Amino acid sequence: MVYKPKNINFKKAEAAAEAAKKSYGTKKVADSYDPWTIEDNKDYELESKKIIEIAKKYGNHNNKTLLDIGCGTGTHLSYLEKHYDCTGLDPFESMLRVARKKLKKTKLIKGDMRYFNLKKKFDVIISLYSVISYSGTYSVFKKVLKNIYNHLNEGGILIIDPFFQKEPGKKGDKYWLYNEPKKWIKIMSDIGFEAKFYKTKFLDNPKKGLYIAIKR
Template sequence: MYGREVAEIHDDLNSSRGKDYRSEAEYLAEVVRRHRPGARSLLDVGCGAGGHLEHFAELFEHVEGLELSQDMLAAAHAKLPAVPLHPGDMRDFRLERRFDAVVCLFGSVGHTRTEDELRDTFACFARHLTPGGVILVEPWWFRDRFLDGYVSGDVVKTGSRTIARVSHTVGSGDSSTMRVHFLVADRENGVRHFEETYEHRLFRRDQYASAFAAAGLEARYTEDVQGGRGLFAAVVREERS
């Protein structure tokens, strides 16, 4: 999953398919500062090949990234040689500093497999917040909004390469499986084919809310942003006397 061949084309492919990393980063920075005025530092968990992080680096004084896939991390390193990037699992990582904002985008949190893992993930995020900091999480699709059997297909040209991507996503119980086939063609290498499979947990919205609460966080959800999956913004819950 998220191997070298995908890491090589990931951000260029998604940009060509219509994903605007710059606009999303600007929107997310605005949300961060709405909750944490003057925010200066940000950690991107599941940063992938650095598509958002390269723009966060222009919008915040200090940014860092965390990524489980070594191939994705290598691609991000090539793009952002001056940014601290860490290998790690979102469910249990320990960095030496805290951040004004912790973000987890592109539905990456859906790779957690159980509610316990989701709670551990949010608790881990919270441990890396400065006082008054904010967590932004773009969920994977909620179970009641998931389209079983969904098919997606695109052919794009980026630089000297032409890339075709076709996917088929099916549900089974509370999980989804996305199988993606890629064809990449260029003058030097001809045409090559590879495929990847991605597993996500189809949590309900109330399960996300419960996991945030278990981590001592109060979360609000905004509909229909981030490609339609929405966005949770969470802060440490204030104790009421």
Template sequence: MFTKTAEYYDALYHFKDYGEACNSLHELIQQHVPHAKSLLDVACGTGKHLEYLQHHYSCSGLDLNPELLAVAHKRCPMVPLHQGDMSDFRLPSAFDVVVCLFSSIGYVQTLENLRKAVTCFTQHLNSGGLLVIEPWITPENYWVNRITANFVDQPNLKIAWMYTSQLRGRTSIFDINYLVGTKEGVNSFTESHVMGLWTDSEYRDIIETAGIKVQYDAQGLFGRGMYYGIKN
């Protein structure tokens, strides 16, 4: 997971408008928990969401990947960052808002790990706090054997990355092939991404069982939907 591409991550996802997404998220938080002061971003990656959210809340971030956290630390040096597995972490404090964005939840891979992750999220959520999860693609909307290609065209960085979507059990498999060009030369490598595929009812059942009165927004922040709700 992004062990080879951490330094290129922001360029790879240049098409995502983090500012707009965070404005929408801030509006959602203010609508449901206007008293919110603290926020935990689980699977925070390179800190692009935190870059915006830190202006509204006392933020913390958590991610499994130390390479991504290193980039996040440079971007948000004043934000506490923790390395940990989203399905099994323990932080010393709870938060008014816990978010897991941009389909990162899919990386827990199994339904049992999804249950463990959501339990961890709610354990770190204050009573009356807000949980927000952007899900990965549902099984019925996943296209097997679809070829996808993306490109980065910057003055000093050129990247072509492509993959064929595969299915193994209840997981999506992307063996992504990268061709990266810099002033130092051209490099090629492969990175494997394995993400769990769960139904809407499975997401809802696990979130509600964890004590969250779940609601769903079909569009979400990035077109993949969004589950959210208040902790009982």
């Protein structure tokens, strides 16, 4: 079921979605995405192992189900599906087409993070590679987080990876939300999460980190 929250100006958010579509939504990009990230030295296996460790340390004790929002070509899920009952959500069929070729057990759904409704709750929800920053505005960002909150089991954990700095001259910059730890943590706390910023050394940028938010 698809729904759009009322009283929200989606104009900028729609522009953000369009910018994402131009960047990631074409067959050409989807087909070249994996080779490009490998060339960029992105270590999906290491990142997936760390995600599992973080979820075990901070999340609930069940940790049986996982949702990847903005799963792309499904490379993280190819490792995670060995440990969880996984679901992948992505707005682009071109990306999901590639993901289907490599995933054996994961359920893949075409959908938008702003207004998806899967009628199911998860123990772990992840959104990596700065997908969450395509919310476009803080009002939409809050709606996305509330929707995620409603899809988590009690004690479930949300792990997200934001944009950390602007990339001058790159199309779509003005539509992205950039990392503001105090502001992001307050928003998450107001929704009901117990949130913290977790500095890491395993992402592609050593100055990066992840937000960890627990549903209490």
